[in-house]
Amino acid sequence: MAAVQSMPGLPSKPLPKYEQEPESKFDLEWADLVTLDLSQFDTPGGKERLAAQLKSAVHNVGFFYITNFGLSQDDVDRQFAIGKEFFSLPTEEKIKYKADLMNGNYNGYRPKGSGEILPGKRDNVEMYNVFKFIPQLEREQPAIVNEHREEIERFQRKIAEDVVQKLLVLISIILELPEDYLAKGHQYDDVSECHLRYMIYRHRTPEENAEYQNLYSKGHSDFGSLTLLFRQPVAALQIRMPDGSWKWVKPHPGSITVNIADVLQFWTAGYLKSSIHRVVAPPGDQAHIDRLGLLYFLRPAYDLKLKTLDSPLLKRLGLKPENDTADEIKAGDWVRARVKGNQDKVPQGGNQEKPVIGGIKAKYYD
Numbered sequence: 001m002a003a004v005q006s007m008p009g010l011p012s013k014p015l016p017k018y019e020q021e022p023e024s025k026f027d028l029e030w031a032d033l034v035t036l037d038l039s040q041f042d043t044p045g046g047k048e049r050l051a052a053q054l055k056s057a058v059h060n061v062g063f064f065y066i067t068n069f070g071l072s073q074d075d076v077d078r079q080f081a082i083g084k085e086f087f088s089l090p091t092e093e094k095i096k097y098k099a100d101l102m103n104g105n106y107n108g109y110r111p112k113g114s115g116e117i118l119p120g121k122r123d124n125v126e127m128y129n130v131f132k133f134i135p136q137l138e139r140e141q142p143a144i145v146n147e148h149r150e151e152i153e154r155f156q157r158k159i160a161e162d163v164v165q166k167l168l169v170l171i172s173i174i175l176e177l178p179e180d181y182l183a184k185g186h187q188y189d190d191v192s193e194c195h196l197r198y199m200i201y202r203h204r205t206p207e208e209n210a211e212y213q214n215l216y217s218k219g220h221s222d223f224g225s226l227t228l229l230f231r232q233p234v235a236a237l238q239i240r241m242p243d244g245s246w247k248w249v250k251p252h253p254g255s256i257t258v259n260i261a262d263v264l265q266f267w268t269a270g271y272l273k274s275s276i277h278r279v280v281a282p283p284g285d286q287a288h289i290d291r292l293g294l295l296y297f298l299r300p301a302y303d304l305k306l307k308t309l310d311s312p313l314l315k316r317l318g319l320k321p322e323n324d325t326a327d328e329i330k331a332g333d334w335v336r337a338r339v340k341g342n343q344d345k346v347p348q349g350g351n352q353e354k355p356v357i358g359g360i361k362a363k364y365y366d
């Protein structure tokens with residue numbers, strides 16, 4: 001008898017319900033971050049109030065929370081369930097969908113150990129990146145993605161066409177630019193490497209954590225425009241505060257943690273901070289958990305240059321770019337060079353700077 005095959009687009013079995021882990025009971029040093037209630041956005045004067053609330057956060061730490069963004073916890077948990085199913089596949093199966101990391105392309109699977117954390121010590125992070133579903137970015141996908149493609153696309157589009165657009169309006173207001181200024185170059189149909197990411201950090205033993213100085217991911221900035229991190233109850237993400245101290249990010253129910261990434265820092269001559277963050281071993285009561293994550297990475301249209309925007313605020317402040325060479329670099333080339341650089345060995349001899357492109361360096365922190 002012929003083997004029964006599942007049809008693309010039709011689930012072969014129902015998706016198991018994903019249960020989020022309980023929060024840590026540990027009393028950690030949490031970062032004090034502003035929370036934007038996005039349900040205020042369409043109320044009279046709402047955008048202006050939210051922009052005022054956001055201004056110092058994006059200038060000083062580059063991290064904030066949003067709530068009431070129009071996706072339910074069930075919608076979010078379905079995505080966690082998809083990620084969990086994918087990561088439970090055998091390595092031989094996952095590796096069939098490997099991204100072309102050596103050319104800086106994140107579209108697909110990134111196996112664990114692709115990068116170094118400390119000299120000779122490789123990471124244990126797996127990712128599956130689902131790029132926007134536009135013809136230029138199509139690739140072969142695993143069955144779990146094909147079976148839930150419509151739902152994944154709906155989820156991506158809600159973020160890309162609504163949530164992110166609101167944030168871009170607020171940032172445009174802060175920069176005293178027309179409200180739709182940043183929407184250009186951030187459309188779902190633009191060729192840009194925006195993606196939804198499923199991610200898993202396999203837990204380590206206390207001995208392994210000691211060898212790795214508790215690091216799961218070195219202090220870094222993100223590469224594109226904005227990063228959205230769906231609530232992750234396993235505490236591990238830390239932010240580098242302006243005074244150089246590290247603070248934990250509290251997983252507030254119903255929130256997304258958002259951070260500013262490199263391209264917005266270039267465009268604003270450093271006014272918006274591409275925030276430094278790292279991932280460390282979770283507290284004792286969560287140390288046994290394989291930490292599953294869900295993120296959305298917003299990237300600008302590939303061909304846009306990194307030149308400082310013509311913003312009245314930046315002009316008034318007299319801000320000048322740190323590197324003139326950035327003017328002619330394409331945002332897409334910057335992102336690709338940074339992805340490629342992440343596969344390299346860590347810089348030796350305490351030097352934590354890595355050349356990226358056009359003589360510009362990226363900094364890393366332990």
Ligand SMILES: O=C(O)CCC(=O)C(=O)O
Nearest residue numbers: 222229236237277279293
């Ligand atoms: O897992 C996290 O909390 C953060 C992940 C992260 O920083 C990244 O993927 O760039």
Ligand SMILES: [Fe+2]
Nearest residue numbers: 220221222277
């Ligand atoms: Fe990051």
